[in-house]
Amino acid sequence: MIPFDFAYYQPSSLAEAGGLFAELAAQGKEPMYYAGGTEIISFSRLYQLFPRAVIDIKKIAECNMLEQKNGKLVIGAAKTLSQIQESNVFPLLSWCSGRVADHTMRNKITLGGNICSRIPYREAVLALLVSDSEIIIWGKQGLKKVGLNQVFHQTLLLEPGEIVVQLVIDQEVTRVPFTSTKQTMDGLVHYPQDRIGYPVVSIAALKKKNQINFAFSGVCSFPFRSTEVESFLNNPSLPWDEKIHQVAEKLPAEIINDMEGSADYREFVLKNMLSDIVKRLEG
Amino acid sequence: MQKVGIGVSVPRKESQDKVTGLAIYNTDYLSPKLLYAWLVTSLYAHAEIKSIDTSEAFKVVGVQAVITGDSYHLLCGPVIEDHPPLAKEKVRYFGEPLAVVIANSEAVAKEAAGKVKVEYNPLPVVNSLASALKEGAPLVHENVAFYKQVKPNEIFSKAGTNIAQHVKIRKGDLPEGWRQSEVIVESNFSLPQSNHIAMEPRNAIAEIKADGQVIIHASTQAPFDVRKILCRCFNLADTQVIVNTPLVGGGFGGKTNVQLEIIAYLASQAVHGRAVKLIESREQDMTSSPGHLGLEARVKIGATRDGTMKALEITLEVDVGAYVDSGSQMTRAMAADCTGPYHIDHVWCDAYGVYTNHTYVTAFRGFGRLSYVFAIERTMDKLAFALGIDPLELRLKNALKSEDTTPTMVRLNKSSIGNLPACLTKIKSMMNWQEGVRRETGSNKVVAKGISCLWKTSSSPPDATSGAIITINEDGTLNLNVGTVEIGSGSKTSLAQILAEKLSMDVNKIHVVMDVNTGISPSHWKTVASMTNFMVGNAVLDAAEDLVEQLRSIASIVLRCPPEVLEVGGGKVYLKEDPEIYIEINEIGNGYEYPEGNSIGGQVIGRGSFIMHHLVHMDKDTGKGKLGPAWTVGAQAVEVEFDTQNYTYKILKAATVIDAGKVLNPKGARGTITGGMCMGLGYGSRESCLYGEGGERKNPQLRTYHLMRFGENPTYLVDFVETPLIVAPYGLRGIAEHGIIGIPAALANALTTAAQVELNQTPLTPETIWQAKRGKLDDSL
Amino acid sequence: MVNLVKMDLIELAVNGEKRLVMARPADTLLHVLREQLGLTGSKPSCKNGDCGACTVLIDGQPIKSCLMLAVEALGHEITTIEGLKDSPIQRAFIDKFAFQCGYCTSGFIMNCHALSVIHPDAGDETIREWLQSNLCRCTGYEEITEAIKSVLAQEPKENNG
Ligand SMILES: Cc1cc2nc3c(=O)[nH]c(=O)nc-3n(C[C@H](O)[C@H](O)[C@H](O)COP(=O)(O)OP(=O)(O)OC[C@H]3O[C@@H](n4cnc5c(N)ncnc54)[C@H](O)[C@@H]3O)c2cc1C
Ligand code: FES
């Protein structure tokens, strides 16, 4: 039960959506783009968000496409995580998306929504970071395409009114060796799917030309791929266990210390997982 | 005659409704006339309320009233009246209701509730048992001595401290026990509070008619208690209050507590008696309404070298939270059973119910047993290890039997205690115990087993009653009306089975009245303590006898014979010596008409009742007394596969063998047990109320408070032993709660064996085990 | 373009019927189904997407109706538990004793029903993945497992554990 009113708009084009956004913002309505809406509804219910208007982007054609063309994979931001998982066009993305929430929720949660979410985890982002994906954003100047790694620093840096339209992935990358794992606070790990709950640590890794790209969630208060961590881990002159042992010193921020896992424990899990991942990709 | 009632897996009577969405729960009560209430709850765990400003809330269009605690001089509580339904002067826990907005819609009520401004003056927070019991600790209640005690025989608070209850057990001669002991082991335990999480959140509707009649619709396990407490709080006559309860979407003890009914009543009063519906959000259900107690325990057990237990000293400190509710009763119940199902001559137990600035607590499946059993059963394993005896054999050796005495000095007989050794023997082969309790299976994996025993008696008031009414329809089917609530335990169906067996009838010909209406239904204490089939079952048998008596007496006139030669069965009254001579019960159930028109008899109404007997309050100084008529005993085991590298684990198997006395409904009984086991595994592995430094609740959502999910459950092994309880219908014993009781302990025993480190706390997440391995926890305990 | 700027009438396709309801834009589908249409089979429990008690089908896919706006359902087929008639999974839930209090049952049945239609040959892994979306506090999930398996094809294709 959302305890306040907002207006709902469902534009069918990017221009229309952007126009509405500007108009509503000018009226002080603090509009928000609305995709799966799962975060908007659940946060509004708890008085943690107060949009006076929401703009549903699910009917915008560009946000809804999923195609493979000229060696590129193009995924609309409004595609649900289930649709992405089932299409399995990019297995690592399927894995990472497939660990967000639960199956029924993933029928509603969108890729764009997960990227722009305010929770610290945003696990679908991991696959996009390690694969050097590009992101297409609509703004005042129209569409622009940039490397995700350039505009994702802790959060996706968007100007007010900008819309995430698509993610573009080089199809080459979808064929290289990869792996990913997630651990939650609970003791049970029967199957890869038993990961309902926020991650204590979640890692995606992908091996490209003898170099392993790593992205992390649950370690710091934002998902990240860090040049420092990556170049350190890929330094051929040090043995893996030594590098893994020291990895905590290279992290971009403090390790999360909360009820789902203490910082010490997260570090322990991080190291264990890294060993596992390296074994899988190098072994 | 065909097999009819007992021992058959009869699907529950309300099955069709439950699979079609037509089953009605209290949340489903809709009406355009309803107003909606929303709670304003405390953001502090302990603070003075400086002011509450409701002016902005009143401005929201659609608001009918806003009420706050300071308008009432009202203290409630089932044992001691320490609880203002809306906080007054100060708040004592995070989430405590302190005001209520009543409005035309839930959205408006909620919006306005967000506009109620409360100014607090924070007070030092009693955020743990240790800080509550410290010398000079801040007091959660300053005036305990002035509170009215509703049950003065059952509560012993200590003025000037946070000790709300102190129960003592003094059995035998403890120093003598230590002298006889050759091996002594000791451990400390810590189990935090947890939540019930019935899937239907707690909710209530109240309406006060112009003539003063109060109509309550409540999702409760205790409609008659709701009536009683409302009458006591508001000085109403019994006849003035009617409580209606439809199907209940789970309770697990959490709906025995009377809270929202009182608040809804106040809300209705504030709007001139209009019907007001109050549903808690999940977050409120987990913070504003009571949870399951927390426990810190210290256990010391002495035994001879051959493993005979001689002495037990146990201290139980119970985190009852901010108000006593039934926390004092659970403290007592734990003390009364404090040895576990083992014979020990010398027992010394101090059980304290302690106020803290945590959410208060109420009954939870097992009524406290699962917590202290954890402490005892972990210590049993430690003792077995110290003695070099197999843990299962140690339990077998000391299992209570006929002629032994309990901690409260009740002498046992075969009927009252049942057969624990038989349960242990069965579970031993089910779990393939002889293969050993620990096996390394390669690639950092260890498979380990843990065992635990359980026992539990009920702790009803000594005068708890139940009733039953049976009527006959024109088609010869029966209606059974009882005061128990259908909370999912299938009790209405079981009771129909008891009646069917008694009358040798097809159970499908017995209709049960699902809903309870305290104005119409025969009364029943509460749907708790696994006592329904025992208490109400006895009332049903009594009613059936009454019915039979009446049927025979009319039939004797029609069939021209003395009533003694007649029998009732299969829907007929027939001559014992010649069943071909009979009359159908539908011909006489509502009067018998002779062919010429003369009629005799009238409506046959079977009425029956039951009252507990020979229960004795516990003595204040020694604990001597009798809380319940008998015990249910059982053995439980868990097998885990543990990863020695990353401390994660899978639960492979969980087993229970319980002495059920008589299994009424095999498939239903299995489901009740496995459901309890699953809850116990959740509690043992992941569930706990996490409080921050200021006592604020950190995980009041199912997103962060994790329950067992589909597929995480192990393979269940369930079996029964049947030692009849002679005073119960068909010998049955209560089993509804028991599946949970020993499971957390068995899990901890298995993990302790697997990880080779003592695990004396819950929840056993991989992190807890890792911390224990690092030696951190040992320091803090 | 569908806009709903304030409380207004909208037309929903529920269980094969067209129904007019009065909804605020901020009203969830769960709320409207229950309070406006009296379809109380879908249950509120966490209203936060965590438990699945409110699961309905949107164009045949399970969706938690507590995290969907009623207005979002415009133009889609909504199926609630009241719209299932004599489906095999309902029968299986009774036969296998797959519920106790029954409060989670509608949500579970809707999810199971969708699974059995979309993946009639689902194996253990898919069953787990789908049904982990729903919580049951009464049962130990054993009977629910039996119920779903009894309506799926006998020989699962995948095999995991
Ligand atoms: C039950 C449950 C469990 C969860 N568990 C996890 C988990 O384990 N791991 C995890 O990572 N997350 C988890 N989440 C959080 C989940 O990831 C977010 O709720 C989800 O990502 C939001 O996606 P949405 O499509 O519903 O977004 P919305 O609620 O529609 O939007 C979220 C935010 O993104 C913005 N936005 C959405 N789309 C766009 C776009 N195209 N362009 C610009 N801005 C946009 C919105 O304005 C809003 O600020 C869970 C959520 C639920 C409900
Ligand atoms: S009520 Fe919708 S998921 Fe719990």
Ligand code: FES
């Ligand atoms: S049957 Fe009660 S929650 Fe599932």
